[in-house]
Each structure stands twice: as C-alpha cells, then as structure tokens.
Amino acid sequence: MVSMKNVADACGVSVATVSKALNDHSDIGQTTKDAVRQKAKELGYFANSSARSLRTSKSYNIGILFEDEARSGLTHDFFSSVINSFKVTVEKLGYDITFINNRGTGKLPMSFLGHCKYRGFDGVMIVCMDMRDAEVRELAESDLPIVAIDYQFKDKLAVFSNNNDGVHKLATYAYEQGHRKIAYIHGAASHVTEKRVDSFFEFVKEKGLEQDIPEEYIRIADYRNVDAAAKETEALLDLPNPPTCILYPDDFSTIGGINVFKARNMRIPEDISIAGYDGIQIASVLEPKLTTIKQDTVGMGKAAAINLINYIENPEGNQVMTEVLDVTLVEGKSLGKLGK
Amino acid sequence: MVSMKNVADACGVSVATVSKALNDHSDIGQTTKDAVRQKAKELGYFANSSARSLRTSKSYNIGILFEDEARSGLTHDFFSSVINSFKVTVEKLGYDITFINNRGTGKLPMSFLGHCKYRGFDGVMIVCMDMRDAEVRELAESDLPIVAIDYQFKDKLAVFSNNNDGVHKLATYAYEQGHRKIAYIHGAASHVTEKRVDSFFEFVKEKGLEQDIPEEYIRIADYRNVDAAAKETEALLDLPNPPTCILYPDDFSTIGGINVFKARNMRIPEDISIAGYDGIQIASVLEPKLTTIKQDTVGMGKAAAINLINYIENPEGNQVMTEVLDVTLVEGKSLGKLGK
DNA sequence: TAAAATTACTTAATCGATTTCGTAAAGTAG
DNA sequence: CTACTTTACGAAATCGATTAAGTAATTTTA
Numbered sequence: 057m058v059s060m061k062n063v064a065d066a067c068g069v070s071v072a073t074v075s076k077a078l079n080d081h082s083d084i085g086q087t088t089k090d091a092v093r094q095k096a097k098e099l100g101y102f103a104n105s106s107a108r109s110l111r112t113s114k115s116y117n118i119g120i121l122f123e124d125e126a127r128s129g130l131t132h133d134f135f136s137s138v139i140n141s142f143k144v145t146v147e148k149l150g151y152d153i154t155f156i157n158n159r160g161t162g163k164l165p166m167s168f169l170g171h172c173k174y175r176g177f178d179g180v181m182i183v184c185m186d187m188r189d190a191e192v193r194e195l196a197e198s199d200l201p202i203v204a205i206d207y208q209f210k211d212k213l214a215v216f217s218n219n220n221d222g223v224h225k226l227a228t229y230a231y232e233q234g235h236r237k238i239a240y241i242h243g244a245a246s247h248v249t250e251k252r253v254d255s256f257f258e259f260v261k262e263k264g265l266e267q268d269i270p271e272e273y274i275r276i277a278d279y280r281n282v283d284a285a286a287k288e289t290e291a292l293l294d295l296p297n298p299p300t301c302i303l304y305p306d307d308f309s310t311i312g313g314i315n316v317f318k319a320r321n322m323r324i325p326e327d328i329s330i331a332g333y334d335g336i337q338i339a340s341v342l343e344p345k346l347t348t349i350k351q352d353t354v355g356m357g358k359a360a361a362i363n364l365i366n367y368i369e370n371p372e373g374n375q376v377m378t379e380v381l382d383v384t385l386v387e388g389k390s391l392g393k394l395g396k
Numbered sequence: 397m398v399s400m401k402n403v404a405d406a407c408g409v410s411v412a413t414v415s416k417a418l419n420d421h422s423d424i425g426q427t428t429k430d431a432v433r434q435k436a437k438e439l440g441y442f443a444n445s446s447a448r449s450l451r452t453s454k455s456y457n458i459g460i461l462f463e464d465e466a467r468s469g470l471t472h473d474f475f476s477s478v479i480n481s482f483k484v485t486v487e488k489l490g491y492d493i494t495f496i497n498n499r500g501t502g503k504l505p506m507s508f509l510g511h512c513k514y515r516g517f518d519g520v521m522i523v524c525m526d527m528r529d530a531e532v533r534e535l536a537e538s539d540l541p542i543v544a545i546d547y548q549f550k551d552k553l554a555v556f557s558n559n560n561d562g563v564h565k566l567a568t569y570a571y572e573q574g575h576r577k578i579a580y581i582h583g584a585a586s587h588v589t590e591k592r593v594d595s596f597f598e599f600v601k602e603k604g605l606e607q608d609i610p611e612e613y614i615r616i617a618d619y620r621n622v623d624a625a626a627k628e629t630e631a632l633l634d635l636p637n638p639p640t641c642i643l644y645p646d647d648f649s650t651i652g653g654i655n656v657f658k659a660r661n662m663r664i665p666e667d668i669s670i671a672g673y674d675g676i677q678i679a680s681v682l683e684p685k686l687t688t689i690k691q692d693t694v695g696m697g698k699a700a701a702i703n704l705i706n707y708i709e710n711p712e713g714n715q716v717m718t719e720v721l722d723v724t725l726v727e728g729k730s731l732g733k734l735g736k
Numbered sequence: 737t738a739a740a741a742t743t744a745c746t747t748a749a750t751c752g753a754t755t756t757c758g759t760a761a762a763g764t765a766g
Numbered sequence: 767c768t769a770c771t772t773t774a775c776g777a778a779a780t781c782g783a784t785t786a787a788g789t790a791a792t793t794t795t796a
Contacts, residue, residue, distance in 0.1 A: 057453070059752055070776045075753060085774055102513035105501065106455070107752035110446040110781045113397070116501045117494070130470055130480040131677075140470040147497045152515070154457070154494040157487045161445065161456045164418075173442035175492070282681040315683045337471075338678070341622040343655040399782055410746050415784060425744055447782035450751045 058101045066095045078103070109176055118146050118364070119156040119177035121168060121195065123185050132280075133308070133336040134353060135184045138205060141357025142181060149365050156180065158191060169195045179368045181205070181360055187247065201371075203364040205356060206248050213367060214378045215360045219248055220255040222349040222383040223303070226331055227259040229347075229385055230301045234394030235329060236265060239273040239299035241288045243306065256303075270297075277312075279305050285312030293320065293328075300329060300394055307332035307339040307348055310390075314342070325392030335386050344389035352381045398441045406435045418443070449516055458486055458704070459496040459517035461508060461535065463525050472620075473648070473676040474693060475524045478545060481697025482521055489705050496520065498531060509535045519704045521545070527587065541711075543704040545696060546588050553707060554718045555700045559588055560595040562689040562723040563643070566671055567599040569687075569725055570641045574734030575669060576605060579613040579639035581628045583646065596643075610637075617652075619645050625652030633660065633668075640669060640734055647672035647679040647688055650730075654682070665732030675726050684729035692721045 060074045067074065069088065076084045077092035095101075109115040120139060122130075130136050143153050154175060160166040161174060168191045172180055179201035185192050187207050196202060196209040203213035223240075230238050240256050243249045253274070260269055272295055277284035285304055289312060292299055304310045310332045314324070322328050324344055332339055335350025359379045367375050400414045407414065409428065416424045417432035435441075449455040462470075462479060470476050483493050494515060500506040501514060508531045512520055519541035525532050527547050536542060536549040543553035563580075570578050580596050583589045593614070600609055612635055617624035625644055629652060632639055644650045650672045654664070662668050664684055672679050675690025699719045707715050 057752090061752075071753075072755080072777080073775060075755085076775085079754085081755095083774060088774075102510050103504075104450070104516065104752050105514050106446040106450040106516055107781090108754075110444070110450055110752080110783090111754045113781080115446070130476040130483070131473060133471060136470040136476055143470070143495060147495075147499045150499070150501055152494050152497070152501060152511075154492050155483060155487075157492070159487045159490070161490055161492060164443075170442050171492075174445050176444065176446055311678075311681045315681070318683050338651075341651045341655070343658050397782090401782075411783075412747075412785080413745060415782095416745090419784085421785095423744060428744080444782050447751090448784075450753090450782080451784045453751080 057104075058099045059104070060101070062099055063092060063096050063101050066099060067092050113176070115176040115178055116150060117152045117154055117175065117177055119172050119175065119180045120153050121156040121180060121182045121185060121192070132184070133338075134306075134334055134351065135205075137336075137353035138183060138357040138360070141354040142361045143357075145358045145361035146365060149361065151178070151365065167191050167194060169198050169200075172198075172200060179203070179364045181364065182207070182209075201364060201368050203360045203367075205360060208378065212377075213360075213363050213375070215356050215363065216378070216380045217351045217356060218380050218383050219251040220258075222333065222351070223252045223255045224259050225383065225385050226303060226333070226347075226349050227256055228263075229387075230303070230329065230331065230391060231259075231263055231265075233301075233329070233391060235301040235391075236268040237273070237297070237299040238265075238269060238301045238303065239275070239292050240303045241275045241277050241285060241292075241305055241309070243279040244276065273299055277305060277309060280308045282309060282312035282315075285309035286316050287312075289313040289316045301391060302328065302330050304330065304332050307334045307336050307346060310342070310346060311338075324390050329391040329394075331391045335384075339386065339388065342390075346386075347388040347391035348386050350384045350386050352383065355381045397444075398439045399444070400441070402439055403432060403436045403441050406439060407432050453516070455516040455518055456490060457492045457494055457515065457517055459512050459515065459520045460493050461496040461520060461522045461525055461532070472524070473678075474646075474674055474691065475545075477676075477693035478523060478697040478700070481694040482701045483697075485698045485701035486705060489701065491518070491705065507531050507534060509538050509540075512538075512540060519543070519708045521700055521704065522547070522549075541704060541708050543700045543707075545700060548718065552717075553700075553703050553715070555696050555703070556718070556720045557691045557696060558720050558723050559591040560598075562673065562691070563592045563595040564599050565723065565725050566643060566673070566687075566689050567596055568603075569727075570643070570669065570671065570731060571599075571603055571605075573641075573669070573731060575641040575731075576608040576734075577613070577637070577639040577641065578605075578609060579615070579632050579642045581615045581617050581625060581632075581642060581644050581649070583619040584616065613639055617645055617649060620648045622649060622652035622655075625649035626656050627652075629653040629656045633662075641731060642668065642670050644670065644672050647674045647676050647686060650682070650686060651678075664730050669731040669734070671731045675724075679726065679728065682730075686726075687728040687731035688726050690724045690726045692723065695721045 060071045064071045064074045073084060074092050077089045146153060156168055156171050158166060158168050181203050183205040206216055208214045227238060242253050260266060275288040277288045292302060304313060310330055313330055317324060317328055324330060332346045332348035335348050339346035339348045363376050400411045404411045404414045413424060414432050417429045486493060496508055496511050498506060498508050521543050523545040546556055548554045567578060582593050615628040617628045632642060644653060650670055653670055657664060657668055664670060672686045672688035675688050679686035679688045703716050
C-alpha cells in the first residue's frame, strides 16, 4: 500500500508536507504542491479514510437505519426512492452512506447505536422502522445527529410528508366530485397511518358525513398487500349499502381492488371510483390512470440530507429541525364525477 | 469518547489486556475477561473501526457499485432486490455495505477505484453499470476482490442469471402452446440483452420458424418503459400479419401492452398472448396473472455475497468464480393455447 | 527439588494521516 | 545593516486498536 511516507520519500520532503500539499494548505509552496501531487499520482497513492478519521474524528460517512417490517427491504417503492434521493444528495455533499444493522461487524454482536459508534458515522438517517423498538430508541436518544423520516424524535431532525393534508385533500376531492359514500381502506397501524386516519375523520366531521360514512367503510389492509386490499374491497362491495368511492392505502394496493372490479364487471370510474396513495410510477401507467396523492419522495430524501449535513457541519447555527413536504393531488381517471 | 485506554485504567490493566479480553484471546484469564467486559459496558465503550482497520487492514466493509443508466437508482425492482439480498447476506457474515461513488469524499474528487482504496473495502460488488465505462474498467482491473452481476470481468467473480435459458424457455413454452407468430420486444442494448436476443434467434432456428417470425417481429423498447412498450405493441398489432404472442422486455413493460389491448378491446389471452420477464411482484397481481420468467434475484444476491466473502477470507482456496442461477417459468394466464 | 512448561499478563512498535509548534531562510522595513 | 515579517517546511505527538515479543508467577514434570 502506498502511503504518504512513500510519497514523502520519493519527493524528498516530510510526511507533514505531503499531507498539507494534498490538502492544499496555505503554508506550502506551489512548486512543492505540484511536485507532491504529481508523485502521488505516479505512485498510485490513495488516501486512507481509516487513518484520516481516526485522527480527525470525522468519517464523512452517514448511517442509514432501514428495516421494513414487511421485509421487502430495498424493494419498497416509497422508501427506496427516499433513500436513493438521500444517497444522491449526501454524495454530492461529499459523504458516503452505509447501512446500519445490529448483526455486528466481524464476529461481535452490536446494537444499532454500537454499530454507529463503531463506524463513527457523522450522522444517521432513520427511515421506516418500528420507532418504538428499544434499540431504535437507544439510538435516537444518543448524542448523534439524526434525521428521521415521517417521525419526530425529541430534539432530532425530522422530515415529514404532509400526511394529514394528503388524505384530507384526496377525500375532499372525492367529495367535490359528488361522492358522499366514501370508504377508506387504510394501512396497518403506525404513526403515519394514525395521522391519515385522523385526517380522514376530520374530513368526515368537516363535511358532516357521519351518516353517509358508516363504521364499516373504514377498513384495514396491510400496505402494499394486494390480496388484503382485494379482500376488503369484496367486503365493501358486499355491504347492503356499498360505497361509491374507495380510497386505498397505497397505489400498489389498488391492483387488488381493480382485479375485484374486473371480476365483477364493474368499470372504473363509471361504476366505482378509486384512488391510491404515494404517486409511484405504477399509478401513472395503469388504465385508467390512477387518481392519487403524490408524495415528494425525492424532496424528502434531499431535505433529510441537506438538513442533516447542515446540522453536522454547523451544529451551532440556526437549524431547520422539522420540515414538512407538501403532497400533490394527481388527477387521474380513476375517480370520476358521481352519476356521470 | 471512551477508548480502551479508559477501560484499561478503570480496570487497572493494560490496553493490550483490554483488547485481548474483548476479542476473547486465549491468553487472558476468565476473571479478567469478565471484569473488563463489565467495565467496558459500564463506561459505554464502543470499538473504533477506524483504529481497528488502520491496524489490521481489514474493514469488514463491502463497496457496492450501482448506477442505473435510467437513473431510477434504488427504485429498480430487479437490482434493488439483488442488492437487498446481498446486503442481508453480507451482514449475516459480519460485513457492512457502503455505496461507491466517484464524487469524492470530503472535498476531493475521487475515481471509483480511488474511493474503494480510500475506504479500504475488503471487496466490491458491481451491479448494473455500463461495464465499458473507463472508471469501471479501472476498478475491475485492480487487485480488489470483485463480484459482478450478469457480467464477467477477467479473473473476477461473477453471478449470472441464466439469460439464454430464460428467453429460450419462454419462447419454447409459447411454441408448445401452439404459437408460431411470436414477437419479441427486447430491451435496450446491453450484454444481457444480447444474450437474450441471441437465445431467441436460437429458438427460431431450432424450431425452423424463420418464415413465421419476420424481422418486424423483433423490436426494441427500453427496459421498464411503459410508453415505449405501448408504442411497439401498436406497431406490432398494425402489421398486416400481426403476431399472436408478444414477449416483453420485462414485467413492468407489459403494462404498456395491456393498456393498448384494453383500448383495442382485445382480451388476454383470448385475442393476444403476452409474457413478461423478471417475475417481480407485479407479475403475480395483474389480471390475468402474468406468464413470465422469474429471475432468482434473492439467490443472485446471496450467491454474490457468499462467493465474494469466501474469496476474501480464503483467497487461496478453491473458489466458485462464476455461478449461473436458474430461472423458472411462471405459468400465469396471459399466455394461452392458440385458438382456444 | 531443579528444570521445564504453562498461565496471565505488560511493553512497545505499528498502522497512516493530521496538526501544533518550532525554525531556518528569504524578504522587507527603518 | 539590523530587526522584524513572512514563507516554507519539518519534528513529533496524537488518534485507538492490534500483536509480536518479553516476563514474572505459578504449575507441572522428571
């Protein structure tokens, strides 16, 4: 391995000079800098991050804590999009990303926090975890700079998608299209789900739809679970007084509904109106084009990255601790005017 | 920061003893080991990977080189599934993963190889890159342990999905269902695409279908591009002598075809038969269920991880340098018997 | 019982880069 | 021509952990 020592020897200068030359310090002459850089390239010198961060306590590495309950891992549209945007942004800012796990490195087991300390991450992004998990809490209560997605830890950074607004906007849109009998199949219990459901009930109260929307209209199906969505759709359609519009937990889940409608020879949106949530690619290619709420995943990843790194590099400054990103209603063709 | 020094002082032993105690060396007494571990936990000691790898030249960290031409990044079903499986497996084996980039760490720019040397990765997985890129070549020609997905670098490990077999199997299945006029919309040029197309022509020759399958039946549409697939589908249907069966570049692309058929009131598989490729989740939830070739993404990621780490830890041993994973035909309902 | 072996540590060098402090040489001012 | 700056570099400590080599104390062997 070629080290600064080798370059120094080859140039006839000291290691200190090589270090300063490569890092462009002001107290090294231009001639020397050029010579050192030239030789470094010639010898195939590469800096050593271990040595550097050992000395400086700066790793230029961000940990990502990401574990999907459904174990779909990185194949989860929403989260992988956020993560990808986060990755691109931190890389642009000169940082790398490494995934956090609690399996331990080498042979020794290690908690999430232990892993972060071990790797010396400058900061951490937490996304899509069971936030009540003991190890996650331990991490969140540590002194590390942390940004969480769709969750607020005490005194930590957070980036939210406007979940209240999303469902409210969607339901209101359905209302404006003339729908009153609006059913909502929401995802499995979580902080995000809670907010969405609350916001749906707020909409109901706001429009005085307590009579139109009975309890049976509110159902639950795991996120991204087509079969579960299909099952709940059947149940809704079999009600004596079925809804005219169904809101699904997410875009993917609508496929479950669509299959049921097809089997029953129901047309969208003539016989039944539906809407998804997320605004992932599939929403725009289904026929009819899905009406949905697009979450700004790219914006979320980017904001998380920028706010986190700003916090890391400037811990005293005025920080954006919490950022809420707007969602947008994507008007497809799946939610039509009632009676049209 | 709590270091071994602190633990050593608190225990009244030397730093060496602490190190050995924590690493379970045989020349430390059980009493001392217990005491040291106890104190370490008490003081909140965490090992320091920088110090460790500086000393041992072992990082227990694997670099992943992953850049999608289409810039869909981690949201790409196939690749993200391979990566996820790779991640899970290496973590089980005590390694972390970090993404490689060439934006440089800190402030200095850095090539892919430079980045790998800088971080001291023990090995690298290359997936889904333009393998002819100069920087990729530089990396692939280095002395680093490398495993590539669906590509063979000289003297490096590789894991393939059986691309020849896949298309051949699928086309043959269509043939057995009575189809002769089989069109193939293949993906954009790449090593993988080449293999698949070759294998299709092999099938044509094998069955003597040169007359049935004219040149116009072979078309090109970017992978995962619904619009492009739709366009090519239209073109195929508008031929004076249209095909009875269309093979698409991937599962997602079939949606483009499905939309076209819907618009033309054509039923699947009664009026037209189709098949996808990949076997991602969406294939199993579409109606009708898609006939497709399932690639063993989980197996690929796992094999890549196991072979790479085996190579790293045992460079002299007998290595599995190249592994080809079988694909399986998933019989859906989208490719039917002709004339039935 | 003396010699040999085993046990349980410690000492000190080392990995590669950064950084504070120091200093010789050259330049500038008075 | 002397005194003060400025420029350009070097010496050495340091970050935290590992490990070869050494050593004292204890146990075993002959």
